Amino acid sequence: MKSKIVLSILLLWTAVVVRGQHFDYDAIAPHPRLLLPSVDEARVRTAAEQVPALARIQSCLFAFCNATLSEPPVERIKTGKRLLDVSRLALKRIYYLAYAYRMTGDERYYARAVREMEAVCAFGDWNPIHFLDVGEMVLGLAIGYDWLYDRLPGEVRARISRAIVEKGFALTAIPKYGDKCYKRTNNWNQVCNAGLVYGALAIYEEFPEQCREIVEKCMESNPRAMTVYAPDGGYPEGYNYWGYGTGFEVMLIAALESALGHDGGLSASEGFLASVRFMQFMTGPCGYSFNFSDAPPRAFVQVMFPWFARRTCDDSLLWNYLPGQGFSPAEFTEHRLLPTLLLFAADIDWSAMRAPVRRTWFNRGKTPVYVYRSGWNSPNDLYLGVKGGSAATSHAHMDAGSFVFDALGERWAMDLGMQNYYSLESRGIDLWSKKPESKRWEVFRIGNSSHNTLTVNGRHHQIRGFAPITDTIGSHGRHGAVIDLTEVLGEGLRCAQRTVTIERDHYLSVCDRIETGDTPVRVEWTMCTPAQAVVTCRNRIELTQNGKRMTLVADAPGCRVRMRVLSNDPPNDWDAPNPGTLRVGFETDIPAGQCRELRVRLIPRNF
Secondary structure (H helix, E strand, O other), rough: HHHHHHHHHHHHHHHHOOOOOOOOHOOOOOOHHHHHHHHHHHHHHHHHHHHHHHHHHHHHHHHHHHHOOOOOOOOOOEEOOOOOHHHHHHHHHHHHHHHHHHHOOOOHHHHHHHHHHHHHHOOOOOOOOOOOOHHHHHHHHHHHHHOOOOOOOOOHHHHHHHHHHHHHHHHHHHHHHHHHHHHHHHHHHHHHHHHHHHHHOOOOOOHHHHHHEEEEHHHHHHHHHHHHOOOOOOOOEEEEEHHHHHHHHHHHHHHHHHOOOOOOOOOOOOOOOOOHHHHHOOEEEOOOOOOOOOOOEEEEOOOOOHHHHHOOOOOHOOOOOOOEEEOOOOEEOOHHHHHHHHHHHHHOOOHHHOOOOOEEEEOOOOEEEEEEEEEOOOOOOOOEEEOOOOOOOOOOOOOOOOEEEEEOEEEEEEOOOOOOHHHHHHOOOOOOOOOOOOHHHHOOOOOOOHOOOOOOOOOOOOOOEEOOOEEEEEEEEEEEEEEOOHHHHHEEEEEEEEEEEEEOOOOEEEEEEEEEOOOOOOEEEEEEEEEEEEEEEEEEEEEOOOOOEEEEEEEOOOOOOEEEEOOOOOOOOOOOOOOEEEEEEEEEEEOOEEEEEEEEEEOOOOO
């Protein structure tokens, strides 16, 4: 019965008329056609042996493969509603093992990759209700199928290709599954389309009509996701999801180019190539990211940077990039795609790196962001990141107006970062509802009370309110941005404008201009920090960490400020702990019909 249903879906699906054809499918490249043709193997092998940093990466990759040889294949075990951990492990194992086999010819790697592919093909399904799981599973199978094509027995090829069609392609015709790929504009579109297109290019000879349809569906739907980079290259979902969504977008583009000769114009989408500079600025000098929205505090090596450096002919993107170079991060984001770094890094002259010239970044769009850094050569450089935007954006927190600040080699103003999704979903939290009454906003790390922003009358930020960056500052020794928080802070205010600047490369200044309406308001000024804090007088807080000191000075002419040091102990039993952090700031009352300025300076004590 199940096979009849799948056949019916396939017949219905293949009857859909393709609106246009973007590629000459008769000119598809021979296997291996995804990312690494046979003629390039020697080039990659040589670079991975001769460049010390690349050699270390490849050694770690081989060590993972060697450990995998003695482990059982993946099993279909869900975590909550997701099979994603299993899909990702399968992708990582198959990709790493296939790479190791192509670089070394070691039969153990080939045999173990085949065993892994056979295991996932035997699953009853790949959890299509959470279609990311399907996308990553198909990607892993496609790479294994294509890279090991000449060695795979016919019956194994047949099992893999049938699994890709029946458990992947066929389900895209069912709206509750396919719409999660084709109608979304966020990372789901990028990840799912990448996986499906890899499958289509890998097994093209077996199911040419279905594979052409998958590729053409991608070319119709993927541009929706590419609009988020416009106009300047900012990525609305932030640091963590740029690595995910853009990483898979690069995988998609590279596969189309290697198999079909071009990418149909995807890489020319407005802001896409510029987004790599956005990400370079998202990493601070002391190793932390500007982690607004759902993102971790620590910075990671972004696997796809070498692809962007090659495409834009700009090696400054790789300044302090690899582990062991300067003060670069030590770990990799989306590490299951790590072989891709070795493929794209092979042609780069790593001895000729140069520092970026720019010191500032500014992007508009759904999540406007401004960043300034005083230099690129020291972990002690000053760093400021400021954001506007809306809590209604995908993965967003109530953090409009928030900022991060690095000085003296430490982060002083921080974002606590994301909480593990399953830890909340398993407690019954509807984490993905954006309604005002949603429990999402009660999660400590997501609501505004834990972020470096303002809270008025103890209320949540307005979910649909939008905070634009209305101006940037870059003269007379001042560097920063102006954010209009009026819509976000809600009723009771006629105007709320925040100006955040680095002054003379010495200290941070935050000035909030608040104009009240017909009723008085209570304003809370909050900054989250990993430092220890003590209120030393009526308007000062002394911050210390790792033997370094910072003074927070608050002034509010016409208002009395009440300085505060607050615990970050979780207020709810579902919240994650926040050890080693606290909140500092103050609260004040502003009468009705008045305009006041709340001024804060963060002054490093060596100035």
